[in-house]
Amino acid sequence: MMPLSVLQVKRLQPELITPAKSTPQETKFLSDIDDQEFLRFHVPVIMCYKDNPSLNKNRNPVKVIREALSRALVYYYPLAGRLREGPNRKLVVNCNGEGILFVEASANVTLEQLGDKILPPCPLLEEFLFNFPGSDGIIGCPLLLVQVTCLTCGGFILALRLNHTMCDATGLLLFLTAVAEMARGAHAPSILPVWERELLFARDPPRITCAHHEYEDVIDHSDDSYSFSNQSNMVQRSFYFGAKEMRVLRKQIPPHLISTCSTFDLITACLWKCRTLALKINPKQVVRVSCVVNARGKHHNVRLPLGYYGNAFAFPAAVSKAEPLCKNPLGYALELVKKAKATMNEEYLRSVADLLVLRGRPQYSSTGSYLIVSDNTRVGFGDVNFGWGQPVFAGPAKALDLISFYVQHKNNTEDGILVPMCLPSSAMKRFQQELARITQEPNEDICNNLRSTRIMSMM
Numbered sequence: 001m002m003p004l005s006v007l008q009v010k011r012l013q014p015e016l017i018t019p020a021k022s023t024p025q026e027t028k029f030l031s032d033i034d035d036q037e038f039l040r041f042h043v044p045v046i047m048c049y050k051d052n053p054s055l056n057k058n059r060n061p062v063k064v065i066r067e068a069l070s071r072a073l074v075y076y077y078p079l080a081g082r083l084r085e086g087p088n089r090k091l092v093v094n095c096n097g098e099g100i101l102f103v104e105a106s107a108n109v110t111l112e113q114l115g116d117k118i119l120p121p122c123p124l125l126e127e128f129l130f131n132f133p134g135s136d137g138i139i140g141c142p143l144l145l146v147q148v149t150c151l152t153c154g155g156f157i158l159a160l161r162l163n164h165t166m167c168d169a170t171g172l173l174l175f176l177t178a179v180a181e182m183a184r185g186a187h188a189p190s191i192l193p194v195w196e197r198e199l200l201f202a203r204d205p206p207r208i209t210c211a212h213h214e215y216e217d218v219i220d221h222s223d224d225s226y227s228f229s230n231q232s233n234m235v236q237r238s239f240y241f242g243a244k245e246m247r248v249l250r251k252q253i254p255p256h257l258i259s260t261c262s263t264f265d266l267i268t269a270c271l272w273k274c275r276t277l278a279l280k281i282n283p284k285q286v287v288r289v290s291c292v293v294n295a296r297g298k299h300h301n302v303r304l305p306l307g308y309y310g311n312a313f314a315f316p317a318a319v320s321k322a323e324p325l326c327k328n329p330l331g332y333a334l335e336l337v338k339k340a341k342a343t344m345n346e347e348y349l350r351s352v353a354d355l356l357v358l359r360g361r362p363q364y365s366s367t368g369s370y371l372i373v374s375d376n377t378r379v380g381f382g383d384v385n386f387g388w389g390q391p392v393f394a395g396p397a398k399a400l401d402l403i404s405f406y407v408q409h410k411n412n413t414e415d416g417i418l419v420p421m422c423l424p425s426s427a428m429k430r431f432q433q434e435l436a437r438i439t440q441e442p443n444e445d446i447c448n449n450l451r452s453t454r455i456m457s458m459m
Contacts, residue, residue: 007108009105009106010105010106010107011104011105011147014101014102014103014132014135014145015102016098016099016101016102017066017069017080017099017101017102017146018073018080018097018098018099019070019074019077020067020070020071020073022097023073023074023080023095024095025095025096027095028081028095029090029093030090030091030166030310031199031200031201031311031353032201032353032356033200033311033313033314033356034197034311035090035091035165036361037362037363039311040138040164040165041164042136042162043161043162043400044161045159045160045381045394045395045396045397046118046120046122046125046129046393047381047384048111048114048156048158048391049061049156049388049391050153050388050389051154051155055387059387061158062148062150062156064183064387065146065179065183066102066104067183068180068182068183068386069100069102071182072178072179075189076178076193076309078095079100080095080098080099080100080143081093081097081098081143082098082141082142083141083143084139084140089360089361091165100142100143100145100146101135101144101145102145102147103130103132103146103147103148104147104148105128105148105149107150107157109151110151110152110153111153111392118157118392119393119409119418120236120238120395120397120398120399120405120420121236121237121238121422125159125397127149129145129159129160129161132145136161138163138165143163144161144163144166145160146158146160156388165311167309168313169374169379170294170296170309171308173381174189174193174307174309175193175309176381177190177383177384178190178191179386183387184386184387191307192307194306194309195310196308199308200311200312200349202350202353202354202358203350203354206353206354206357206358207351207354208354208358209347209351210343210347211343212316212317213288214315215355215359234401234422234423234424234425235422235423235424235428236422237420237432238419238421239418239419240409240416240418241267241418241419241439242415244439244441246266248439248440249330249438249439250266253266253329253331254331257331257338261334261338263417264373264406266334267406267419268291268373269330269336269337270330270439271289271419271421272287272318272325272333272337272371273326273330273333274434274435274438275371275423275431276325277326277430277431277434278423278430278434279423279424281368282322283323284322284323285322285369286319286320286322287320287369288317288318288369288371289318289340289370289371289372290315290316290318290340290371290373291315291316291373291375292314292315292374292375293313293314293341294312295312295314295349301345301346302349303346312349314348314349316340316344316348318333318337318339318340319336320333322369330438368424371404373405373406374403374406376405377406377407381395393409395408398420398422399422401422404420404421404422405419405420406419407419
């Protein structure tokens with residue numbers, strides 16, 4: 001594996017990629033789910049591809065993807081615009097066709113040499129997704145940054161940064177799939193994009209009909225040494241959940257929950273408990289974990305068009321005092337997680353939109369007593385094929401403060417789930433110990449477990 005100090009990435013100056021044809025010059029409103037304070041950030045995604053001469057002999061990925069982006073933007077032209085803020089902080093897109101930011105780069109390294117360095121939390125993210133000064137604002141800045149870095153092996157890395165108010169993971173996948181189809185020669189996307197953000201506007205009159213613990217203010221009684229406000233004190237590590245970890249966790253839950261809990265539910269309950277213990281939160285403190293739940297599909301009865309690429313999710317919160325969460329068996333946390341997720345339906349999502357309008361788009365709680373988790377294992381990033389086959393890895397590049405993304409990962413021959421976690425350095429070691437303890441086999445030595453657990457770090 002190449003030492004990080006030897007890696008050199010050469011970047012050309014960024015360019016703006018505009019739609020290949022003229023597009024409507026208009027203003028479009030975001031939905032009341034889109035423009036909430038919680039989504040006013042950029043999310044990084046990394047996709048890594050091997051060289052594949054049998055599929056793409058003598059084709060340049062930079063040229064192919066640049067042209068495909070331009071053609072796809074004809075259909076997804078709002079992404080080439082700029083956001084502005086109207087009355088009551090309502091966000092609108094000025095569809096002016098200014099374009100997305102694109103960077104061509106090359107690196108003196110092979111995909112094999114990079115090894116696990118491409119996995120979240122990717123320690124090389126700033127090399128493969130350079131943050132050009134002035135490009136990362138929410139208002140008046142490019143809504144999408146794409147960097148394609150060619151490697152010496154013939155493979156390449158596509159890293160991107162998306163303004164989350166424009167799309168959720170499913171919406172981003174729709175756009176990337178359209179780009180990939182264009183790169184492979186299609187004349188139009190197989191699924192045409194649908195804007196129609198008015199489908200998720202607040203009702204008239206707005207009315208809050210559900211409990212929304214995720215937006216409640218909570219006084220934080222946590223120890224100052226575990227503060228999330230000091231970014232220089234934060235570290236990231238990823239934790240792997242494979243067959244062994246899941247087997248041990250399932251042995252700890254009561255029989256009536258085994259048949260109805262998902263892998264996501266169980267990992268979330270485990271992380272919530274271990275994280276609360278690691279942060280040494282006051283026993284009387286209210287702690288919360290929010291699960292991002294997609295509103296699409298028949299299950300939640302939210303009728304949205306197939307090509308809808310806006311944000312269509314809520315993140316209902318499970319709530320508990322710290323003391324019972326830490327002292328009770330894992331089934332206690334699991335039951336709370338399942339109940340919180342079960343509250344999600346069309347009425348819940350409509351109530352969220354109404355709350356956001358009535359209360360002036362309040363921020364979610366940003367204290368250490370709050371965790372947000374998002375399952376990206378089934379989104380489909382791993383199926384995006386620009387003509388070089390499926391990616392070696394594709395998904396969110398790191399955790400974001402209180403937000404952890406679950407991603408698919410093959411550990412040797414085993415399929416599992418990788419979860420990046422962001423914590424103050426003083427709490428991370430304790431978190432590792434708690435996680436090792438709760439996932440150890442009977443009679444297994446904790447120290448051995450710690451050494452064998454898949455952990456990757458990024459300062």
